[in-house]
Amino acid sequence: MPDIRVHLGLKFQIPMKKFLLLMLMFPLLSTAQTDHESTFRKIYDSALTQSKCYAWLDDLSNKIGARLSGSENAEKAVLYTKTQMEQSGCFDKVWLQEVMVPKWVRGEKETAFIRDGKKKTAVPICALGSSVATPKVGLEAEVVEVHSIAELETLGTQRLKGKIVFFNRPMDPKHVDTFTSYGGCVDQRGKGAREAAKFGAVGVIVRSMTLRLDDYPHAGNMGYGDLPRDQYIPAAAISTNGAELLSKTLKANPKLRFFFKQSCETFPDVLSYNVIGEITGSTHPQNIMVVGGHLDSWDIGDGSHDDGAGVVQSMEVAHIFKNIGYQPQNTLRVVLFMNEENGGRGGDQYQAEAARKKEHHIFALESDCGGFSPRGFTFDGSAAQLEWAKQTQSLFEPYLVHVFKKGYAGVDIAPLKSPNLLKAGFRPDTQRYFDHHHAATDTFAAVNKRELELGAATMAALVYLVDQQGQ
Structure with a gap:
């Protein structure tokens, strides 16, 4: 009879007792994999059939428009997104976090x-x-x-x-x-x-x-x-x-x-806000996961790709969880940062408040590369965390998501610090991004609805896996 350990690809030597224990665990591992696959399918189905992100982006881009820090439109965007998060029924609480921002006028x-x-x-x-x-x-x-x-x-x-x-x-x-x-x-x-x-x-x-x-x-x-x-x-x-x-x-x-x-002219700093929505974790409420993008944009387009897309995709993550009935075990925060473009003060202020309150963050995900087709993530964390992330890759492959590598996660979450914190940057296809980045061509018409929704689903899927892992 051939050695079954070799047949299974286990070419290294395993003591028989450990081998039998591993064989007993295979059904459990298979069940977990199947559960994740099922949840992924629900996440993508929800994003592609029930999402609100494209409609939210339409409002941000076409009813409000360019949102440079310190501008009237930036404040309209703060109020709009706060109201939408409150009315969505996705969050246990929504609040504004004060941040002083520069005011530069073209x-x-x-x-x-x-x-x-x-x-x-x-x-x-x-x-x-x-x-x-x-x-x-x-x-x-x-x-x-x-x-x-x-x-x-x-x-x-x-x-x-x-x-x-x-x-x-x-x-x-x-x-x-x-x-x-x-x-x-x-x-x-x-x-x-x-x-x-x-x-x-x-x-x-x-x-x-x-x-x-x-x-x-x-x-x-x-x-x-x-x-x-x-x-x-x-x-x-x-x-x-x-x-x-x-x-x-x-x-x-x-x-x-x-x-x-x-x-152009620079005026004294003005008061603005990060917009934060929170779902309290059912099991580990002290552990915080962040997903977000930046609410401000440059003033010569309407900021649909940079970073209206990241804003509405982050909001959509919470909406997807509500639609599929998923209650995070860890606390989830959607954070819409202010002033990424000309100061980064929203990210700095969020970290300052987190440090003051001695909050424990286990994960942060930023979307700030446009609303194009999802390709994967870059990860900023330990070698063990990166290895864990790569092990999840097979779950994403049916959705044509394949990039899982070490790299920079994003400007707004860069200041965030916590022990064993894993940061990730959502990475869509990059070929068309700089056609629009910071230009008058960064408009709602340049965003594809399906690609935007697929990006939101991909972000939600990673948040779900981190939540299941527990960090």
């Missing part, structure tokens, strides 16, 4: 043109978040094109003083994961103005962070670090088509001049 629509001799060619730009304005009459100067911050050092004050620095490093198209491409060039947007100002530059123009060639400039935040305020210089993003044209024209005429005008 002002009049920006204008820019390339002056090549007597010829003027208009190009699309938008002020970068937190930038100062140009003089009221605008700013015009010669242009120096660079492809990295390090290149500034090689040029020095002699070449840069009195000039507009044009950062023109594109996103690298060779990376399949477009977030890797984004990470490879976003530093020029974030700190380009700060570094250029040290060499006497008078302004900064930055190529938009997108792989697509189009006429839409992409916003995003920047900062001046510890520069004295009198050294702040204005910074704007230029569309990729505009960047291509400027670069080509510069090669033909290195002495051309660039003009831009923007009237």
